[in-house]
Amino acid sequence: MDGKILAASSKHTKPVDRVFQYGTAGFRMKANLLDSVVFRVGLVAALRSRKLGGQTIGVMITASHNPPEDNGVKLVDPMGEMLENSWEAYSTELANARDEDLLKVYKSLEEKLKINGETTARVIYARDTRASGPALVRALVDALDATGTEYTDYKLLTTPQLHYLTRCTNTEGTPQSYGDVSEKGYYEKLSEAFVRAMKGKKTVGAVTVDCANGVGGPKLHELVKYLKKGSEGGVDIKIINDDVLKAESLNHECGADFVKTKQRAPPTSKAGNNERCCSLDGDADRIIYYFNDPEHGFRLLDGDKIATLAASFIGDLAREARLAEELKIGVVQTAYANGASTKYVEKSLGLPVVCTPTGVKWLHHAATKFDVGVYFEANGHGTVVFSPQALKAFHTKEPESPAQAAALNTLRALADLINQTVGDALSDMLLVETILAHKAWTPREWDLTYVDLPNRLVRVEVKNRNLFKTTDAERKLVEPQGLQEQIDALVSKVRDGRSFARASGTEDAVRVYAEAVTRGEADDLASKVAGLCR
Ligand code: 16G
Structure with a gap:
């Protein structure tokens, strides 16, 4: 194997003087710098799988909402979660090894982590629609071949679909089975759960879905076919920005990030006043809703509004199902959550809020501490996770009234509809559509649940961002010294x-x-x- 790794790595040399870091979303940069990084991520995936006794690891090649010329790569752990923290450091270490030291670093990791090189390593992978994807896949495959790893190529997928498939692969044939191990299985699971959750209800009007000209477009078209097969047409989906052939159109003047940062609809949107719209990002793991209010103009229904909608609906269902006493429901946010949303959850919904640092892995982890953990970043990245106790209660609670039985049915359907592995724009969209249908709400009624405090996000160029160190879930600076006191004085x-x-x-x-x-x-x-930070 050593000779094979050496031979293969000579085709994927590291650019000198480049320092790579496995960050909140894996490695991400201009695609032409990524070849050696993806090759080395292949080596890490093999090590990680062997370390976990041959469980399957996922590798996703995507740069999400970044421009078309970027790309990235991230690893998915066996249950579909983000890569365990300590392994981010090992990935960084391997990515930065000099070409001549690569094998040595690989072997030292194997030894340090007590990995049995004889264990079969297993990997599944997929990519988004970027033009640079196929070449990067070849770099990955070279590493998988060199390490004798078994692999399956799922070609084009959304990031959450790969998370789903990773979990399904590792739970297949067990009582924890998460679904059929195929893309079709994903659509069947979601569409079947959606029909049950809707219970014949209909949403008010159509929803226009902007797919950012990314992989979410073809995948949503596919999902719609399944929704049509099973349902009585509970939701009318209009798809826009679904051109994946024109590479340069990806995330260009469309998509969740554009809408959130520019605070306006994509210019291609033809939606009229009060019509529900949503935007996915380039790999369909984020979603935000919006509409045009004839009186107040553009209105954004961001991750905070989705979280509060979900928490209020599930909270009500838990009460109707007589489960509110035994299940701990909570909401997880980051410092970016609008203060009005936090107040609404705590005061109006009467639910606890936990704040974590930015990055899905932190929110997800905190959410698993609840029986029903609703987590969303304001930018639209999030989901709901249910504990084993909650799932058991949904299935074993004996209903004493038709209303209680209906609530239990809906909760069971939601547990299948919601992608428990990671934020999933397609699954989140069906969740929002379900809730609006049940409440018979237009986006305006949803928007009126609470009023956001005016807010502003500014990007500041600094000489060295690593000098800025935070505590208290990133809400306070500990370094540079004295800066927090100056911020506090302004805030007061x-x-x-x-x-x-x-x-x-x-x-x-x-x-x-x-x-x-x-x-x-x-x-x-x-x-x-x-100004203080500059
Ligand atoms: C990454 C995170 C996203 C977070 C963003 C913050 C994941 C999968 N993605 O894209 O959740 O909002 O980073 O970016 O965790 P920033 O650190 O540049 O503000």
Whole structure:
């Protein structure tokens, strides 16, 4: 095997003077720099699978909402979760090894982690629609071949589909089976659960789905075929921005990130006033909703609004099912969550809120501490996770009334509809559609549940973002010394003010967030805090 690794690595040499880091979303950068990184991620995947006794590891090649010329790679652990933390460091170490040291570093990891090189390693992989994907897949396959790894190529998939398949592969034939190990199995599971969750209800009007000209487009077209087969047409889906042939159109003036940062609909959207719209990102793991209010203009229904909608609906169902006493329901947010959403969850819904650092792995982990953990980043990345106790209760609770039986049925359907492995734009969309249908709500009624505090996000170019160190789920700076006190002093002068600065995990910059009771105060606070960081 050693000779094979050496021979294969000579085809995937590392660019000199480049430092790579496995960040919040794996490795991500200009695609032309990624060849050696993807090859080495293949080596890590083989090691990780062997370390876990031959369980299957997922490898996804995508750069999500980044521009078309970027790409990236991330690893998926056996239950469909993000890669375990300590292995991010091993990935970084291997990615940065000099070509001549690569085998030595590989062997030292094998030894340090007590990995049996004889164990069969198993990997599944997929990619998004970027033009650079196929060449990067070849780099990955070279590493898998060199390490004698068994693998399956799932070609084009959304990131959450690969998470789903990773979990299905590792649980196949066990009582924990998560579904059929195929893309078709994913559509069948979601569409069948959706029909049960809708119980013949219909949403008000159509939903226009902007697919960011990414992999979500063809996959949503596929899902719609299954929804049509099974349902009585509970939802009318209009698909836009689904062109995956024009590589340069990916995420260009469309997609969840565009809508969230520009605070407007994609120019291609033809939706009229009060019509429900949503946007996916390039690999369909994020979703945000929006609509045009004839009085107030563009209205964003972001991850916070999706989380509060889901928490309120599931909370009500738990009460109707008489499970509220025995199940701990909670919401997990990051510091970016609008203060009004946090207040709404705690005060109006009466549910606890936990705040974690940015990055899905932190939120997911915190959510698993609840029986029903609803987690969303404001940018639309999130899902709901159910504990084994919650799932058991949904299936074993004896209903004493038709209303209780109906609530239990809906909860069981939601547990299948919601992708438990990671935030999934397609599954989240069906969840939102289900809830709006049950409540017979238009987006306006959803929007009115609480009013966001005006807020501003500023990207600040700094000399060295690594000097910015935070604590308290990124809400406070511990370094540079004295800066937090200066921020606190500014915040104290503003009504309902809140502001924090943190180093980005994906870009070479510091991000500053500020909110306050008025737009002017929020903008002013953000620009003053940004000034302090420069
Ligand atoms: C990554 C994270 C996303 C987070 C973003 C923050 C995952 C899968 N993705 O894209 O959840 O919102 O980073 O970026 O965890 P930032 O650190 O540049 O602000």
